[in-house]
Amino acid sequence: MKNILIISQDASMRDLLVDSLSKHEFSARVVENRQQAAGKIASEAIDLAIVDLSLGREDGLRLVRDFGAKIDLPIIIVSGDNLDEADKVTGLETGARAYITKPFGLPELLTRVRAALRERPERDRNRIFHFDDWRVSAKRRRLRRGTDREVKLTAGEFNLLMAFLKNPGRVLSREQLLVATRVYHQEIYDRSIDVQILRLRRKLGQNTGSTPQYIRTERGAGYVFDRVVNVEELRTRSH
Structure with a gap:
């Protein structure tokens, strides 16, 4: 049974989510603020967090930003406000897997929860990816x-890099990268992917003239990782 952490100051929203998730064989925990959420995550095995921006726009987005950057925890944002595009991008690219606006249908929520909980293949978890003098541990x-x-x-940047490393030399469209990074808000996906690629390029040092251009733009088609990637399989211990 998957453990879902609900972070909301709206009692009616908490009750609604707990009731709905429990009926579909999820175990729901409830907290009201960032500090309580951090404590719960530190003490229990949490598989996914639902962050209700009733916490306050700044506090909610800060929570998503902090957790998305520090831990590999799928996050779904719930908001009754129509956030501007910059705020949506901030939430999605720093860890959130989906963004849902109130009022929403429970089938939509359950679909997003199940999609965000899809596990990465165990095979990928036991791999080390090498390109030039870079080393990436999937596990x-x-x-x-x-x-x-x-x-x-960030969680989004890492998922984006993994999509490239598993498909070196292959042109990946924005739609394919959207799926790979598990960003589901179709309205803003172009900007979200472009911003994440810009930041990933910077972290790879691609903005300097002497640094290899790892992520190359294919105009009108998408992006391609233009380097040879070697994969090291880690042995798993048998008991």
Whole structure:
């Protein structure tokens, strides 16, 4: 049974979500603020968080930003407000897998929850990807260059990088990258993907003239990872 953490100050919303999720064989936990959420995540195995922006726009987006950058936790944003595009992009690209506006249908919510909970294939978790002097651990979700310190990536940026590493030399459309990063808000996907690629390029040092151009734009088609990628399979211990 998957554990869902509901973060909301709206009692009626909490009751609605708990009732609906429980009827579909999910285990729901409820907290009211960021501090309680951090404590719950530290003490229990949480599979997905639903963040209601009734917390307040700034607090809610900060929570999504902080959790999305630090842990691999799927997040769904729920809001009664029509956020502007910049705020939607901020929430989605820093960890949220979906954005839902109130009022919403419970079937839509359940669809988003199930989609966000899809596990990554175990095979990918046991792989190390190498290109040039870069090393990417799928299991630990870490990016390093040589002996340098770890390069911090948001959840969206890491998923985007993994999509490229598993398809080197292949042109990937924005729609394919949208699916790979698990961003489901179709209205803004073009800008969301472009912003994430811009930030990923910067973290790979691509903006400097002497640095290889890893992510190349194919005008009118999408993007391509223009480097040879070697894959190292880690052995799993048998008991």
